[in-house]
Amino acid sequence: MSLEIKNEAPNESTGNFIRTFIDEDLLNGRYPGTVTRFPPEPNGYLHIGHAKSICLNFGLAVIYNGACNLRFDDTNPVREDVEYIDSIKKDVSWLGFTWTGSVRYASDYFEQIYTCTKKLIQKGLAYVDDLSQEEVRNYRGTLTKPGQNSPWRNRTAEENLFLFRRMRAGEFPDGSRSLRAKIDMTSPNINLRDPTLYRIRKAIHHRTGDEWPIYPMYDYTHCISDAIEGITHSICTLEFEDHRSLYDWVLEALDWPPPRPRQIEFARLNLEYTIMSKRKLLQLVKDKYVEGWDDPRLPTIAAFRRRGFTPESIRLFCDRIGIAKRDSWIEYYWLEKAIRDDLNSKAPRVMAVLNPLKAVIENWPKDQTKEFQAPYFPDDPNRTSIRPLIFEREIYIEAEDFMLDPPKKFYRLGPGREVHLRWGFYIHCHEAVRNEDGTISKLRCTYSEEPRGFGAGPGGQPAIIHWVPAKNSIPARVRLYDRLFKVPRPKGNLDKEINPNSLREYSEARLEPALRKAGPGERWQFERLGYFITDEKLHTSQNPTFNRIVTLKDKR
Ligand code: ATP
Ligand code: MG
Numbered sequence: 001m002s003l004e005i006k007n008e009a010p011n012e013s014t015g016n017f018i019r020t021f022i023d024e025d026l027l028n029g030r031y032p033g034t035v036t037r038f039p040p041e042p043n044g045y046l047h048i049g050h051a052k053s054i055c056l057n058f059g060l061a062v063i064y065n066g067a068c069n070l071r072f073d074d075t076n077p078v079r080e081d082v083e084y085i086d087s088i089k090k091d092v093s094w095l096g097f098t099w100t101g102s103v104r105y106a107s108d109y110f111e112q113i114y115t116c117t118k119k120l121i122q123k124g125l126a127y128v129d130d131l132s133q134e135e136v137r138n139y140r141g142t143l144t145k146p147g148q149n150s151p152w153r154n155r156t157a158e159e160n161l162f163l164f165r166r167m168r169a170g171e172f173p174d175g176s177r178s179l180r181a182k183i184d185m186t187s188p189n190i191n192l193r194d195p196t197l198y199r200i201r202k203a204i205h206h207r208t209g210d211e212w213p214i215y216p217m218y219d220y221t222h223c224i225s226d227a228i229e230g231i232t233h234s235i236c237t238l239e240f241e242d243h244r245s246l247y248d249w250v251l252e253a254l255d256w257p258p259p260r261p262r263q264i265e266f267a268r269l270n271l272e273y274t275i276m277s278k279r280k281l282l283q284l285v286k287d288k289y290v291e292g293w294d295d296p297r298l299p300t301i302a303a304f305r306r307r308g309f310t311p312e313s314i315r316l317f318c319d320r321i322g323i324a325k326r327d328s329w330i331e332y333y334w335l336e337k338a339i340r341d342d343l344n345s346k347a348p349r350v351m352a353v354l355n356p357l358k359a360v361i362e363n364w365p366k367d368q369t370k371e372f373q374a375p376y377f378p379d380d381p382n383r384t385s386i387r388p389l390i391f392e393r394e395i396y397i398e399a400e401d402f403m404l405d406p407p408k409k410f411y412r413l414g415p416g417r418e419v420h421l422r423w424g425f426y427i428h429c430h431e432a433v434r435n436e437d438g439t440i441s442k443l444r445c446t447y448s449e450e451p452r453g454f455g456a457g458p459g460g461q462p463a464i465i466h467w468v469p470a471k472n473s474i475p476a477r478v479r480l481y482d483r484l485f486k487v488p489r490p491k492g493n494l495d496k497e498i499n500p501n502s503l504r505e506y507s508e509a510r511l512e513p514a515l516r517k518a519g520p521g522e523r524w525q526f527e528r529l530g531y532f533i534t535d536e537k538l539h540t541s542q543n544p545t546f547n548r549i550v551t552l553k554d555k556r
Helices: 017-027 048-063 084-093 104-124 133-139 157-168 218-231 239-252 278-286 300-307 311-321 330-342 513-517
Strands: 035-040 065-072 126-129 180-181 197-201 214-216 233-236 263-267 269-271 329-331 355-361 371-373 386-391 394-400 420-421 425-435 441-449 463-465 467-469 474-481 504-511 523-526 530-534 543-551
Touching: 017 048, 017 233, 035 048, 035 218, 035 233, 048 065, 048 084, 048 214, 048 233, 048 269, 048 300, 048 311, 065 084, 065 104, 084 300, 084 394, 104 126, 104 157, 104 180, 104 197, 104 214, 126 157, 133 180, 157 197, 180 239, 180 530, 214 218, 218 233, 218 239, 233 239, 239 263, 300 543, 311 330, 329 330, 330 530, 330 543, 355 425, 355 504, 386 513, 394 504, 474 513, 504 513
Parallel strands: 035 065, 233 263, 269 329, 355 441, 420 463, 474 543
Antiparallel strands: 126 180, 180 197, 197 214, 355 394, 371 386, 394 467, 420 425, 425 441, 474 504, 523 530, 530 543
């Protein structure tokens, strides 16, 4: 993973505090090496927050020459799906990371976790509770009020084992019983008030089918899975800080031989003008606010890929924002800056007109064309590749580059004014021909090889504008994206907060002929307009469709 661009973003941490922990552990000989994991629940597509966790966990494995596992935390069969598993594997690989060994699943450990649990019961550290879910909640107490012991808390180990085996055999209906750890109902940490370890749920699991009528809870599964895999540093987001004592309690209660994994928390990424909750993302997709999980306006990895972001740019972004211990919001600007910085040297320059206005060059012969040679990389003297640009009697310019009655600050075209066509001649506008409704149908112009002093810039300087030939250009559809939310820190109230104008489509755009060959995954800079890519779903040679990846200007 190489990151050439200097760190200049609001990196909150002074260095990476997680590396300090790992360095300490290595120095003390606590672990023989460094093993991390990325543990998604397959209940949605990965988003940019996950990318941060992926870059961190896989990045540490690279730095310490260790290992990083990909493990699906698949303990909730009702919400999980194979579609999500496939997309997650694809996204991790696309980001440029390779997991160690084969993909792992918490469900691979169901038998082993079940065996561990019988040991806990035998030790008197877990019991079968007959309280309903609601009663368990009522007995739990609050932050200010201690909890109450369940009346079933003092069952003998024999009775608990007997009942637990019957739970596993599927003898009881969903929710009628649960298995709980026996810790302390008065603990100030609510996570330690006899947390549920297993619940009865007769659901078909995407991997284990109907083999299990009971499923271990996330907190319980996670620490055992980490321990089984020999994870050394189990890195998670801050909301798990209060769960760490349960994590440690379970491994201690099971007499897990050291070295046991160490849980370390960091701040989750919040990105302005978007949301990261998988539940909300699912709602955006299901309620058709967007066109699917890979809609380029979403913050999912699949969406960023389709939008044209590069894996390098996402890694660069994650590296620049750094790892912090305190929650914060990151400006969208930093994501856009990373993609601009990455594409600036990679993307060839070409021209396209989104909203065409015809200019007829009346002193140019009807059936004559001229080829100009234009460089793909005008700013890089070492790259000399060029493409021909065809000039002809009728050309298109951007409608926004013309004004009938231009104000002072508008230096581009107007009646009586002159502009410079990028890589071509100068044109002078004599008249705007209007339709009956007052709109402009075409401009009557003449060309010259040298400026004639009618430019509107300082000292009669003509502005430079982009253009394409009328006959020799390619019709195309171009989609521009804006922020999905109107407010910088959305709370998830979609109807109020969603930006109704996040997608703008230009269906009559025209592209210069060089773009006829634009293939999938190729990124281009359309001069003055931004960076673009062919849309992986909609683009065909018959119906060219481009997405704008990002504009050219760094705007905050
Ligand atoms: P959500 O709350 O949106 O459902 P999650 O945390 O439940 O997300 P998981 O699939 O459990 O999603 O996440 C896998 C890993 O990614 C976890 O280790 C989690 O800590 C990390 N992660 C999730 N969201 C973020 C985020 N916004 N920033 C950094 N890491 C994240
Ligand atoms: Mg989670």
